[in-house]
Amino acid sequence: MKVAIFAESFLPHVNGVTNSILRTLEHLRLRGEEAVVIAPAGSLVNELSGRAVPRRYQGFKVVTVPSVPLAMYPEVRLSTASVHRIRKILVNEQVDVVHLASPFLLGSKAMRAAQELGLPTVAVYQTEVPAYAARYKFPWLAERLWDHVRSIHNAADLTLVPSSFSYQQLESLGIERLKIFRRGVDTAQFAPHRRNEAFRKAIGPNSERLIGYVGRLSADKQVEDLKVLSSLPGTRLVVVGSGPMAQELKAALPDAHFTGFLSGARLAEVMASLDVFVHPGESETFCQTIQEAMACAVPVVAVGRGGPLDLVDSSRTGWLYEPKALHELAYRVSDLVYDEAKRSAFAAAALESVRDRSWQRIGDELLEHYDFVRSLVASRSA
Incomplete structure (x- = not known):
């Protein structure tokens, strides 16, 4: 199985979404699966200073697509890639399942490309983007942002949510095909x-x-x-x-x-x-x-x-x-x-x-979700 992971943010920018992606890649390597990461390109300054987006992680290829900086937080890059460009990447990489990590801009384009190609999709909800609108003084944007979230996740074959609060939140928006998917913790490092x-x-x-x-x-x-x-x-x-x-x-x-x-x-x-x-x-x-x-x-x-x-x-x-x-x-x-x-x-x-919340158990759960959406799409095509 080859998984295409679309990351709204990736190394060297570190946050909760990035860390979850890294853990997923580590587990895919452990289980002998294949993967490719598609992420926004970094800034020219980072490229020249040695803080570029890595070309590989855990031996897996990282493909970057054009991006621009978020005005109020330039470390965050916003993808400007077209659906056509993403579809071409998916075809070239010959992927079997598409993993959308906290999808919003890049993720929405990737969703459309995957649908056009008939590829199974798993969307992982990790960021309450509409809540940021009020915090960053754009409260009038919240409703439109929720509409965008609804559109992306209702298009996915499966949406994984990290908590019961998130499950209820998305369910109240009319989003279907939800499952709770929590996070592991490294009890060897944090002890x-x-x-x-x-x-x-x-x-x-x-x-x-x-x-x-x-x-x-x-x-x-x-x-x-x-x-x-x-x-x-x-x-x-x-x-x-x-x-x-x-x-x-x-x-x-x-x-x-x-x-x-x-x-x-x-x-x-x-x-x-x-x-x-x-x-x-x-x-x-x-x-x-x-x-x-x-x-x-x-x-x-x-x-x-x-x-x-x-x-x-x-x-x-x-x-x-x-x-x-x-x-x-x-x-x-x-x-x-x-x-x-x-x-x-x-x-x-x-x-x-937290003793039993290993990343290995969480990683195996994710592989089961991949298998589920693959069989779901296969049954629809039969």
Whole structure:
């Protein structure tokens, strides 16, 4: 089986969608399948500076198509490829199934090309793009964006959603052929033994409790909401990530420690060194960093909307708070920060809750979904 994975974003830009694609490619390689990635080309500046989109990953070819930068977030590239160009790529690569990762612009063109060729399609819903409209001051666009989402996913042979909230959300839009498809977590990389006491002493020299956020520094993540935690005595906020709001957030959170973008073992060390993990973003379809914090035995306080509803068992592995109720965010964080026994109990429960969420099991589920759509399309053609 050869899979064409259409990526709205890909390396070197790292986000939740990119990470999921990388895991999928790793599993396809493990199982002896074939793949090709189609992604927007990077900027000329990145090409010249050695940060180009890689030509191969895990031995699989990466094909780039023309793109332009998103005005307010130039790291994000928007594909301008035509349906004709994408159809030609699919024919040349002789693919058996089309995987649309968080489809929107490139994904919509790829969907049309796949339909014209009679290829089976799996669309993976990962980004609540219409919710960004209000965050980026274009609320009038939200309805049109939802129409676009509906059009793409109703054309797919199968749409995989990461959470029960997303399932209900898309079902309410009239989108059919939905299945829940969660994410795995690397419990070898993200683990309690990664805790780094030297890092804790450097950031909290007076034995401060460390409250941490990991993710993009962009408007949709609502990191500025964490300002409500600045009044908690004996604590220090740690912000891990990069993005267009980095400087603005540093000004808004002057006492916080900003690490910049981290990955690999260093990211795991910092996450395992936290006492409480926080995530204020209301538009998360899943929120992988919550699972990673839990795998490090760090309890979580997250907004009670979207993916966190499935991940956080409130009053056992962490706390959920009502959207926009920032006083409750501060209260829930202080409840764990100042109660060591409760924090330890929540941490142990959080770790136990993610023990069986291996990427290998998730990858095998995805292969089953590929087989399902292939047989579905074959039966229609018979």
